[in-house]
Amino acid sequence: MGLSIGHRIAPTTSNGASGTVIDDRASVADAVIIGSGQGGVPLAVALAKREKRVFLFERAQFGGTCVNNGCTPSKAFLASAHGAGRARRAAKIGVHADVRVDFHAVMQRVNAIIAEWRDGIEPKLRKAGVTIVRAEASFTGERIVSGGGTSVRADIVVIDVGASPSAPPIPGLAETPYVDNTTFFQIRELPRRTIVIGGGYIGLELGQGLARCGSDVHVVHSGTRIMEREEPDASEALAESLREDGIRLTLGAKIERVTYAGGEFTVTLATGEHIQSDALLVATGRTPNTGALDVERSGIVLDSRGFVQTDAFLRTACEGVYAIGEVAAQPAFTHVAWEDHRRILSTLDGTPRRRDDLPLAYATFTEPQIARTGLTVDEARAQGYDALAVTLPGAEVARAIEWNEERGFYRLVIDAGTDRSCSRSRCTFTRRTPKAFRRSRGSSKMKKRRELSEGKSAGDPCPYGTSAPRSFVHLQYVHPCALPARIEDLLIATCR
Numbered sequence: 001m002g003l004s005i006g007h008r009i010a011p012t013t014s015n016g017a018s019g020t021v022i023d024d025r026a027s028v029a030d031a032v033i034i035g036s037g038q039g040g041v042p043l044a045v046a047l048a049k050r051e052k053r054v055f056l057f058e059r060a061q062f063g064g065t066c067v068n069n070g071c072t073p074s075k076a077f078l079a080s081a082h083g084a085g086r087a088r089r090a091a092k093i094g095v096h097a098d099v100r101v102d103f104h105a106v107m108q109r110v111n112a113i114i115a116e117w118r119d120g121i122e123p124k125l126r127k128a129g130v131t132i133v134r135a136e137a138s139f140t141g142e143r144i145v146s147g148g149g150t151s152v153r154a155d156i157v158v159i160d161v162g163a164s165p166s167a168p169p170i171p172g173l174a175e176t177p178y179v180d181n182t183t184f185f186q187i188r189e190l191p192r193r194t195i196v197i198g199g200g201y202i203g204l205e206l207g208q209g210l211a212r213c214g215s216d217v218h219v220v221h222s223g224t225r226i227m228e229r230e231e232p233d234a235s236e237a238l239a240e241s242l243r244e245d246g247i248r249l250t251l252g253a254k255i256e257r258v259t260y261a262g263g264e265f266t267v268t269l270a271t272g273e274h275i276q277s278d279a280l281l282v283a284t285g286r287t288p289n290t291g292a293l294d295v296e297r298s299g300i301v302l303d304s305r306g307f308v309q310t311d312a313f314l315r316t317a318c319e320g321v322y323a324i325g326e327v328a329a330q331p332a333f334t335h336v337a338w339e340d341h342r343r344i345l346s347t348l349d350g351t352p353r354r355r356d357d358l359p360l361a362y363a364t365f366t367e368p369q370i371a372r373t374g375l376t377v378d379e380a381r382a383q384g385y386d387a388l389a390v391t392l393p394g395a396e397v398a399r400a401i402e403w404n405e406e407r408g409f410y411r412l413v414i415d416a417g418t419d420r421s422c423s424r425s426r427c428t429f430t431r432r433t434p435k436a437f438r439r440s441r442g443s444s445k446m447k448k449r450r451e452l453s454e455g456k457s458a459g460d461p462c463p464y465g466t467s468a469p470r471s472f473v474h475l476q477y478v479h480p481c482a483l484p485a486r487i488e489d490l491l492i493a494t495c496r
C-alpha cells in the first residue's frame, strides 16, 4: 500500500540527524515519545531497535497508570479480595471457612508487584538505546519537545501522556483527605467503613475489593444504575452480587457536600441523608494529562474536554505528531494504548492503520465479571442491522449449576443476514461454549429468529452465526466463572 498518509521516519544520517532543519538549542532525534505508558514504552523500544534515535520523556514513575495505579495493582488487590469473597460464599457448597484478611500483607504484595513490573521498564528502555529524560515535557516549537533542561526536535513525536482521575465539583470535597486510584494503593489499614463515590468500573472493582476484605462499603452513584454503559440486566446482575457482599448502593444520588472532621467523612445527600465513613474513595472519571504540554506551540489541537484531537490514523493537526492511548480519547484500556503503538509502527512503515480497525474487547473484574465486545442489540439496530440477541442464563449452564455460579448470563448479538453457526465460541470457565450456543441452526429458523428478536431466552438451538461483520458481532457475559483473560480467544472464535 502506498503511503498517502502518515509520516515515515527519515533514514538516520551518519551524524545522527534526520534531515530536519535544526534548532540550535535542540538535540535532534528521529522520534520523541512523551509518556512511558503501555503504548509509549514498546513504541520507543521498537523504534530504537530499528536504530532510530529515540528520546522518551517521563515526568513520574515508569509504566504509567496501568502499572502504578491502574490494572496491575487493582487486579493484584482483587486476587486477594476475591479469594476472601469466594471462601465466604463457599459455605453454600458446604465449605465453611473462617476468613481473616491480613490487609497489610495484601497491600504489601500489591506494591511488590507494582515495583517488580515498574523496575523492569527502565532497563528495557536503556538496553534498546532509548534516551530517557526524567522530566515533564512540553512543546516549545513545532515538533520540539522540552523538559528538564533538554530540548529535542524530531520528525516524529508521539504523545502518550494518559489521563488522571478527575474530582467532581462537590462542595467541601477538595478540603478532605479522600483517596482516588493514585493514592488508594498506599492505604495500609483497612478502613472500617468506606464510601465510594462513583458506580463505574473503577469504583466497583475497588469497592467490592474493600468489601470482600472486610470494610463496610457504601457506593454512592449519580446514575440510576451502576455500569451504565452496559445493558440494564448486566448492571442488575452485578448490583445483586454487590448487595450480597454487603455493599449498600445509593443510586440517582446528588451529593450536596462532603466534610471531614475527627477522622470521619460525612457525605450529605440532597435528600438530607448523611453518610459517615472512615475512608472516601472518589472514582468519577478521568481528565487528560494535556495541561502541561503547551500543544498549541506545535500546532496541535485539543478537543473541548482537553483530549488531543486526532484523525482516524491517530495523527494530530501537526504533521509528524501522533497521539495514542487515553489522551487521544481512545477507550481507556491498557490493551488499546498497546495496540496503538502497533498502529503507529504500521503507519510509519507505510501500512496505515486506523484507530478503530479492531473490535474492542474488555472486562470488568468484579464478581461477576462483565465483559463485552461489539454493539449491544439496540446499538446494532440503531445502525440498521437486522440484529438478533440470544441470551443464555447462567442458570441454564450445567457446569455453572454444579459450581454454584449461576448468576449472570451470556449473550450474543448477531447479524441475521449472515446466519452462520456460532460453533467456536468459548465463554464458560470450562473454556467450552455453552451447548445452546454450539448447536447449529435448526429447521425452524425463521420461527426461532422471531422468538429471539422478541427477546426470548435461548435454552435451545441458536440458529445464528458468528461470522457477522467484525465490528458488529457482540458478545457479553456477566458470569463469575468467565475467564476475561481469554476474551480475545473468544472474540477471535466468535468472529470467524
Ligand SMILES: Cc1cc2nc3c(=O)[nH]c(=O)nc-3n(C[C@H](O)[C@H](O)[C@H](O)COP(=O)(O)OP(=O)(O)OC[C@H]3O[C@@H](n4cnc5c(N)ncnc54)[C@H](O)[C@@H]3O)c2cc1C
Pocket (backbone or CB within 6 Å): 034, 035, 036, 037, 038, 039, 040, 057, 058, 059, 060, 061, 062, 063, 064, 065, 066, 067, 069, 070, 071, 072, 074, 075, 135, 136, 137, 138, 160, 161, 162, 163, 181, 202, 289, 292, 293, 324, 325, 326, 327, 331, 332, 333, 334, 335, 336, 337, 365
Ligand atoms: C484503577 C484502574 C484499573 C484499571 N484496570 C484496567 C484493566 O483491568 N484493564 C485495562 O485494560 N485497563 C485498565 N485500566 C485503564 C488503563 O490503566 C489505562 O487505560 C492505560 O494505562 C492508559 O494508558 P496510556 O498509555 O494512555 O496512559 P498512561 O499509562 O497513564 O501513561 C501516561 C504516562 O505519561 C506520563 N506523562 C503525563 N504527562 C506527561 C508530560 N507532560 N511529560 C512527561 N510525561 C508525562 C505519565 O506520568 C504516565 O507515566 C485501569 C485504570 C484504573 C485507574
